[in-house]
Structure formats: C-alpha cells, structure tokens
Amino acid sequence: MSLIKSISGIRGTIGGKPGEGLSPLDVVKFTAAFAVFIKSKSKNKRIKIVIGRDARISGDMMNNIVIGALQGMGADIIDIGLSTTPTVEIAVADEKADGGIILTASHNPKQWNALKLLNAQGEFISEKDGAEVLSIAENEGYVFADVNSLGKVTKNDTYFKKHIDKILALPMVDVAAIKKANFKVVIDCVNSTGGIVVPMLLQALGVEKIVKLYCDPTGEFPHNPEPLPENLRDIAKVVKKENASLGIVVDPDVDRLALVCEDGEMFGEEYTLVACADYVLSFGKGNTVSNLSSTRALRDVTEKHGGTHSASAVGEVNVVKMMKDTKALIGGEGNGGVILPELHYGRDALVGIALFLSHLAKYGKSCSMLRSSFPDYHISKNKIELTNEIDVDKILIDIKEKYKKQPVNTVDGVKIEFDKEWVHLRKSNTEPIIRIYSESESETTADNLAKKIMADIRDCIKTQQVTVGTDN
Numbered sequence: 001m002s003l004i005k006s007i008s009g010i011r012g013t014i015g016g017k018p019g020e021g022l023s024p025l026d027v028v029k030f031t032a033a034f035a036v037f038i039k040s041k042s043k044n045k046r047i048k049i050v051i052g053r054d055a056r057i058s059g060d061m062m063n064n065i066v067i068g069a070l071q072g073m074g075a076d077i078i079d080i081g082l083s084t085t086p087t088v089e090i091a092v093a094d095e096k097a098d099g100g101i102i103l104t105a106s107h108n109p110k111q112w113n114a115l116k117l118l119n120a121q122g123e124f125i126s127e128k129d130g131a132e133v134l135s136i137a138e139n140e141g142y143v144f145a146d147v148n149s150l151g152k153v154t155k156n157d158t159y160f161k162k163h164i165d166k167i168l169a170l171p172m173v174d175v176a177a178i179k180k181a182n183f184k185v186v187i188d189c190v191n192s193t194g195g196i197v198v199p200m201l202l203q204a205l206g207v208e209k210i211v212k213l214y215c216d217p218t219g220e221f222p223h224n225p226e227p228l229p230e231n232l233r234d235i236a237k238v239v240k241k242e243n244a245s246l247g248i249v250v251d252p253d254v255d256r257l258a259l260v261c262e263d264g265e266m267f268g269e270e271y272t273l274v275a276c277a278d279y280v281l282s283f284g285k286g287n288t289v290s291n292l293s294s295t296r297a298l299r300d301v302t303e304k305h306g307g308t309h310s311a312s313a314v315g316e317v318n319v320v321k322m323m324k325d326t327k328a329l330i331g332g333e334g335n336g337g338v339i340l341p342e343l344h345y346g347r348d349a350l351v352g353i354a355l356f357l358s359h360l361a362k363y364g365k366s367c368s369m370l371r372s373s374f375p376d377y378h379i380s381k382n383k384i385e386l387t388n389e390i391d392v393d394k395i396l397i398d399i400k401e402k403y404k405k406q407p408v409n410t411v412d413g414v415k416i417e418f419d420k421e422w423v424h425l426r427k428s429n430t431e432p433i434i435r436i437y438s439e440s441e442s443e444t445t446a447d448n449l450a451k452k453i454m455a456d457i458r459d460c461i462k463t464q465q466v467t468v469g470t471d472n
Contacts, residue, residue, distance in 0.1 A: 052083030179206025286329030294334030
C-alpha cells in the first residue's frame with residue numbers, strides 16, 4: 001500500500017490501514033484539512049467547493065466520502081459528477097467557488113486515486129499552500145460543524161457542454177476548416193471520462209467519422225493509462241486499419257493529449273504542445289513556457305515566430321506561474337499538456353484537440369507531414385538509483401562545477417546546455433534517485449550524452465565513498 005502526501009495533493013492506493021494506503025479515514029482527514037485552509041483564505045462566511053471525478057472504480061466511494069466530509073465541515077458542495085481535471089478547473093471559476101477537489105490519480109493504474117486541490121481561481125494550490133494543508137492534517141487542526149451548520153450539496157451535470165462551448169468560442173478554433181477537412185479520427189479514452197466528452201467535442205467541431213476505442217467510462221483501464229508509445233499499440237493498429245487521418249489519446253482525467261499519425265507512428269507527446277504553439281503563434285508574436293525537461297523544439301518554434309521561450313521548474317504550478325510572469329500566449333509540459341490562458345490556466349487535452357485539428361485542417365497535408373515540419377529532437381530518459389548514505393545534493397553541485405563552462409540552469413536540479421543539446425538532472429523528493437533527461441537531434445547522441453553524465457555521477461559517488469572512508 002502507498003500513500004504519498006505532497007504539496008499538489010494526496011495520492012495513494014485504495015485500502016489498507018490508515019496512513020499506509022488511501023483509506024476512507026485518510027480521505028476525511030485531508031478533505032477536512034483542505035476545508036480549514038479554504039476557510040482561512042475566503043472572505044465568505046460559508047465556503048463553496050466544486051468537486052468532480054474521473055471514472056476510476058474507487059471514484060464513487062471517494063466522491064461520497066469527500067462530499068460527506070465537506071458537509072461535515074460546513075461547506076457547500078457543487079458536485080459536477082464524472083468530469084475531467086480541466087472541466088473542474090473551469091467550473092470553480094465559473095461558479096465563483098472558493099476552491100475545488102478533483103478525484104483522480106491521473107495516469108496512475110486503477111488501484112490509485114487522489115485528491116487534487118484547487119484554489120479559488122481553479123488552479124492547483126501553490127507549494128506554500130500545499131504545505132499548510134498538510135500541516136493542518138498532521139495536527140488534526142479541524143473542527144466539524146454542528147447539525148444546524150452542515151453543508152448542502154448541489155448537483156450540476158452541465159459542465160461538459162459549458163467547457164466545449166468555451167472552446168468553440170475561441171477565435172483560433174476553426175470549426176469550418178475542421179468540418180471541410182472531413183477527418184476520420186480514432187480515439188482511445190482508456191475507459192474513463194474522456195470516453196464521454198471527447199466524442200462530444202469532436203462532433204461539435206464537425207468531425208463525423210469517429211472510431212471509438214475504450215470509451216466506456218467503467219474505470220477498467222484496458223492498458224497502462226499513461227499515454228506513452230509502448231501503451232498505444234492498439235490504437236496505432238486501428239488507425240492504419242481504418243485509414244484514419246489520425247488517432248487521439250487522452251489519459252483518465254483528460255489533461256494530457258497524445259496523437260498518432262495516419263501511418264500508425266507516434267506524433268510524440270513532446271510535440272503536442274509544439275504543434276499547438278506553432279498554430280497559436282501564427283496569429284501573432286508571443287511568448288511560450290514549458291518546463292526544463294521539455295523539448296527544445298518549442299523554443300525553436302517560438303523564436304521562429306519572433307517570440308521568447310522561458311523554461312520553468314518541473315510541475316504545472318511552476319509552469320503557470322512563469323506563464324503569468326512572462327504573459328505567455330501558450331505553455332505546458334512535454335507530457336502532452338497544453339495550457340491556453342485564453343481559456344484557463346490548466347493543462348487541457350480538449351482545447352489541445354481543438355487547436356491541433358484546426359492546425360491540421362489549415363495545413364492541408366497529413367499528420368505525419370505536419371510532424372516532419374518541426375525540428376526533430378530525441379529525448380532520452382534515464383535514472384540512477386542511489387543509497388540513502390549518498391549526498392545527492394553534493395553530486396548535483398559537483399556536476400554543476402564540472403560543467404561550469406557551459407550554460408547551466410539550477411532553478412530545478414541542474415540543466416546543462418551544449419549548443420542544441422542539453423541534459424537535465426533532478427533528484428526525487430521521495431526516494432534516493434537522480435533522474436537524467438537528455439535531448440539531441442540524434443537519438444544515439446541523446447543516449448550517449450545521458451551515459452556520459454551517468455558515468456560522471458558514478459565518479460562523484462566514488463569520490464564521496466573514498467572521502468567517507470578517509471574520514472573514518
């Protein structure tokens with residue numbers, strides 16, 4: 001059993017003893033703590049919280065527990081039911097609520113669930129705020145309401161339509177062009193809520209030929225729900241068999257978007273944001289943001305359009321902050337996450353679909369040809385597992401010193417640039433691991449760059465061990 005308490009929410013496997021897995025008692029504890037936190041930030045005498053969930057098997061149980069706990073804390077609840085992460089974010093702002101809770105473990109397997117916490121703007125709470133919620137929970141700093149002050153529940157199942165209507169109202173979304181292109185689209189919605197809303201969106205965009213894979217929102221994921229190439233073999237085969245224009249894949253909470261070209265090859269989740277940004281920036285010069293571990297292709301495309309690209313620390317909340325600071329027109333993460341501030345500050349696969357189809361329709365050529373129009377980079381993802389005795393921070397300092405003649409960014413770990421190549425080292429906050437991401441125009445070079453840095457890390461480890469041995 002696992003329970004991970006982090007600044008961005010509470011995530012765990014269902015069941016087990018309290019404190020070891022995500023048990024009902026843990027759900028009540030952290031929900032109550034969040035209610036206390038929201039009350040401290042709100043000027044309203046009575047707070048209002050929006051709640052929505054993906055289609056996980058445990059979702060209904062979690063939903064009931066969270067609603068009961070919020071009622072017990074004297075909070076009113078707007079339950080939008082089966083939903084997506086971006087839809088809940090939009091609902092919080094539209095309802096002028098004091099906060100929101102999304103019940104989803106994103107791309108984690110079915111035994112996982114989580115409470116993702118939103119502020120009054122419908123954005124993920126900050127690191128500082130997250131630490132405050134965890135402190136309240138740890139100290140059991142909550143008092144439940146008396147019988148005359150219990151919260152009330154309102155159900156609202158209109159938000160999928162509202163979300164789609166907002167997307168259709170964006171000037172950049174060209175329904176006429178999409179309809180004229182007569183796309184045939186295969187979708188894989190991993191048996192979660194995307195199976196409800198993605199077909200609704202495609203039909204509203206004028207796509208009439210839709211082949212559905214895994215669109216029954218049962219929560220029984222037919223494959224690993226993370227939209228990585230190795231998990232998308234089924235849709236790749238169907239796209240080719242059906243002579244489809246492209247394939248569209250979303251994760252269980254529909255904040256990540258992956259695409260499959262007409263030849264069954266992956267468009268590359270790193271390039272979802274690149275393609276959408278290329279389209280958005282075609283309407284006028286502007287800035288973009290992605291995290292330090294995302295492809296350089298976004299920077300190349302941004303500069304081609306005369307804008308400036310900035311790189312933030314990893315994590316959606318960090319990307320959003322930098323987007324606001326730089327007034328970015330679009331941003332996101334290389335995991336298929338597209339953030340369009342004109343709609344809202346959150347990763348949103350639905351707006352990503354609308355932007356991409358508009359781009360492809362106006363481009364007038366195949367999906368694979370659109371992919372080949374972008375700079376071609378390859379990212380190699382590796383990790384080194386360490387022992388608890390090793391000083392990980394010292395290793396990062398040593399690597400930074402070794403490559404001090406290169407441009408080095410230490411906002412989040414250590415990122416070293418070598419012309420159009422880079423390597424990014426980040427330590428895990430939960431275990432003794434250093435993750436190594438490297439990118440080059442050549443897959444082999446990217447792998448070799450990672451191997452070189454990993455060899456440097458091993459040398460640093462040997463130095464540490466020798467030093468410790470000498471001290472003894």
